[in-house]
Amino acid sequence: xxxxxxxxxxxxxxxxxxxxxxxxxxxxxxxxxxxxxxxxxxxxxxxxxxxxxxxxxxxxxxxxxxxxxxxxxxxxxxxxxxxxxxxxxxxxxxxxxxxxxxxxxxxxxxxxxxxxxxxxxxxxxxxxxxxxxxxxxxxxxxxxxxxxxxxxxxxxxxxxxxxxxxxxxxxxxxxxxxxxxxxxxxxxxxxxxxxxxxxxxxxxxxxxxxxxxxxxxxxxxxxxxxxxxxxxxxxxxxxxxxxxxxxxxxxxxxxxxxxxxxxxxxxxxxxxxxxxxxxxxxxxxxxxxxxxxxxxxxxxxxxxxxxxxxxxxxxxxxxxxxxxxxxxxxxxxxxxxxxxxxxxxxxxxxxxxx
Amino acid sequence: xxxxxxxxxxxxxxxxxxxxxxxxxxxxxxxxxxxxxxxxxxxxxxxxxxxxxxxxxxxxxxxxxxxxxxxxxxxxxxxxxxxxxxxxxxxxxxxxxxxxxxxxxxxxxxxxxxxxxxxxxxxxxxxxxxxxxxxxxxxxxxxxxxxxxxxxxxxxxxxxxxxx
Numbered sequence: 001x002x003x004x005x006x007x008x009x010x011x012x013x014x015x016x017x018x019x020x021x022x023x024x025x026x027x028x029x030x031x032x033x034x035x036x037x038x039x040x041x042x043x044x045x046x047x048x049x050x051x052x053x054x055x056x057x058x059x060x061x062x063x064x065x066x067x068x069x070x071x072x073x074x075x076x077x078x079x080x081x082x083x084x085x086x087x088x089x090x091x092x093x094x095x096x097x098x099x100x101x102x103x104x105x106x107x108x109x110x111x112x113x114x115x116x117x118x119x120x121x122x123x124x125x126x127x128x129x130x131x132x133x134x135x136x137x138x139x140x141x142x143x144x145x146x147x148x149x150x151x152x153x154x155x156x157x158x159x160x161x162x163x164x165x166x167x168x169x170x171x172x173x174x175x176x177x178x179x180x181x182x183x184x185x186x187x188x189x190x191x192x193x194x195x196x197x198x199x200x201x202x203x204x205x206x207x208x209x210x211x212x213x214x215x216x217x218x219x220x221x222x223x224x225x226x227x228x229x230x231x232x233x234x235x236x237x238x239x240x241x242x243x244x245x246x247x248x249x250x251x252x253x254x255x256x257x258x259x260x261x262x263x264x265x266x267x268x269x270x271x272x273x274x275x276x277x278x279x280x281x282x283x284x285x286x287x288x289x290x291x292x293x294x295x296x297x298x299x300x301x302x303x304x305x306x307x308x309x310x311x312x313x314x315x316x317x318x319x320x321x322x323x324x325x326x327x328x329x330x331x332x333x334x335x336x337x338x339x340x341x342x343x344x345x346x347x348x349x350x351x352x353x354x
Numbered sequence: 355x356x357x358x359x360x361x362x363x364x365x366x367x368x369x370x371x372x373x374x375x376x377x378x379x380x381x382x383x384x385x386x387x388x389x390x391x392x393x394x395x396x397x398x399x400x401x402x403x404x405x406x407x408x409x410x411x412x413x414x415x416x417x418x419x420x421x422x423x424x425x426x427x428x429x430x431x432x433x434x435x436x437x438x439x440x441x442x443x444x445x446x447x448x449x450x451x452x453x454x455x456x457x458x459x460x461x462x463x464x465x466x467x468x469x470x471x472x473x474x475x476x477x478x479x480x481x482x483x484x485x486x487x488x489x490x491x492x493x494x495x496x497x498x499x500x501x502x503x504x505x506x507x508x509x510x511x512x513x514x515x516x517x518x
Contacts, residue, residue: 005355080381119480123408130416134388137420141381141427149427156420163417180481 011110016097019115023096027254028058034310041314062247070243073143080142085241085248088135092255095128099262100183102272102294113272113295114183121182122174125263126167129218133159135252136220136227136237143240151236154321155227158217161328162224166214168336169207172343173267176202186271193277197270203346206339208268210332215260217328219253222313226321261305265298272298360400367393378433384422391415402478 032047032054039046047054072078098121102113111117118124133156140152176198177185189197198204217224228236238249265271272294319327370389377383395410462469488496 080385119478120404120408123405123412127408127411127416130412130420131392133416133420134385134423137423137427138381138385141423153424153427156424160417160420167412178482 007108015115027251030254032058037310038314065247068243073240075144077142080138084135084139085245088252089248091128091132092252095125095259098124101298105291120180122180140237145240147233148237148239151227151233162214162217165332165336169210171340172204172207173198182266186266189270190273194275199268210336219256219260223316223318261302264305265301269301363393363396380426388415388419405481405484
C-alpha cells in the first residue's frame with residue numbers, strides 16, 4: 001500500500017509525541033524508583049509523604065525545579081553554557097527514535113511501534129551517544145569552574161574510552177544477525193523464546209557483560225560516576241547549573257539509562273519477544289493482545305535493567321580514576337576482541353556459509 | 355524532500371566552514387568543525403552511503419573532535435590575536451584561489467560526460483554490500499591501510515613514552 005506523505009508525517013508526529021511523553025514520564029518515575037530502592041537498600045523508606053507511597057513525588061520535584069530561580073553565574077561563557085544542557089538532553093531524547101518497542105504492526109503502511117525503522121539503527125544509537133559527550137564537555141568548560149572542568153574532562157575521557165569496548169562488544173551480536181537493523185537483530189532471537197536469545201542461545205554472555213559495564217560508564221552511572229564524584233568534585237560538570245538547566249542534565253542522564261536498557265534488551269534479551277517462544281501463542285488471542293503483549297515483555301525487560309542499574313548503584317563503591325582507565329583499556333577491550341574472534345570462529349566452523 | 359535536505363545541510367556545512375574561519379575563539383572554531391562534519395554525514399546519507407555517514411558521525415564528530423575540544427580545554431587557549439597577515443597572502447592568495455577554482459570548474463565542465471553520475475536518493479549501499487566489497491575486491495588496500503594506521507599508533511606511543 002502506498003503511503004501518502006501527509007499520512008506518514010501525521011502518524012510520525014503522533015508517534016514522536018507519544019514516545020517523548022512516555023519517555024519523560026518514565027524518566028520521572030525512574031528517579032522515584034531509584035530513590036525508593038536506594039532507600040530500601042540503605043534501610044530507610046525513601047520518599048513516602050507526597051501521594052500514596054510517594055507516587056506524586058516526581059510531579060512535585062518537577063514543579064520545584066521549574067519554579068526555582070535560574071541563576072546565571074557571571075564568569076560563564078554564556079552561549080555554550082546555555083547550549084550544553086540542550087545538547088545533552090537533545091541527544092538523550094534523539095536516540096530513542098530508532099528503538100523498536102513492539103512487533104511489526106503497520107497502520108496505513110507506517111510502523112506503529114517504532115519512530116524510524118532504519119537499516120543502521122544500531123550505528124545511529126552509537127553515533128548519537130557519541131555526540132552527547134559534548135553536552136557534558138562543554139558544560140564543564142563553559143562554567144569556568146575548576147571542579148566542573150575536571151568533571152567534564154573525566155567524563156569525556158571516560159566516554160571516549162568505553163565507547164570502544166561498547167562498540168566491539170556489539171559486533172558478535174551483529175554477526176549473528178548479519179544486520180545492523182535493530183528489528184532484524186530481534187527477529188533472529190525470536191524463534192524459540194529464551195533459548196534463542198543472544199544471551200543464552202547465542203553464547204553472547206561475555207559480550208553482554210562487557211556491554212553492561214561499558215554502558216554504565218557511558219551513562220556516567222555508579223560505579224563509574226567519577227565525573228560527578230561528590231567527595232572530590234562537589235557535583236562535577238553541573239556544579240554551576242541551577243533550575244531547569246540542571247534538570248535537563250538530570251533528565252538526560254536518566255533518559256540515557258533508559259535508552260541503554262532498551263538497547264541491552266533488544267540486543268541480548270530478545271527485545272519484545274516472549275521468553276516462552278510460541279508456546280502459549282493460542283492462549284491469549286486477538287489483535288489487541290498480540291499488539292500489547294510484546295510491549296509488555298519489552299517494558300518488563302527494560303524495567304529489569306533499570307532495577308539492576310539502581311541495585312548496582314546502591315551496593316558498589318566507586319572506582320578510582322586510574323583503575324577505571326585500566327579496566328576499560330586493559331580488560332574490557334581485549335576481552336571484547338577475544339569475543340569477536342571466538343564468535344566468528346565458531347560461526348565459520350558450524351554455520352553454513354551463504 | 356531529498357533536494358530540500360541537500361540544500362539545508364549544504365548551506366549548514368558552508369556556514370559552519372565560514373564560521374570556523376571567522377570565529378576568534380578556538381572552541382567556537384572546533385564546534386563549527388563539528389557542525390561541518392555532521393552536515394557532511396547527512397550529505398553522505400543522502401547519497402546512499404549509510405555506513406559512511408554513521409562512521410563519519412561516530413569517528414569524526416564523536417571521537418576525534420572530542421579530543422580536539424579536550425586539548426583546547428586543557429590548554430585553556432584564549433582568543434587568538436589577529437595579525438595583518440602576510441603580504442604574500444594578500445597578493446597571491448585571491449588570484450591563486452580564483453585560478454584554482456576556475457581550473458577545477460573548467461576540468462569538470464569539459465569532462466562532464468566521462469564521470470559516472472550519482473543522483474541524490476537514487477540507491478542505498480547497504481553495510482553488508484560495502485563490507486563484502488571491502489573484504490573481497492579491496493582486501494589488499496584495506497589491510498595495507500590498517501597497517502599504516504597501526505604504524506601511526508606505534509609512532510605516537512614511541513613518542514609519548516617516558517624513558518626509564
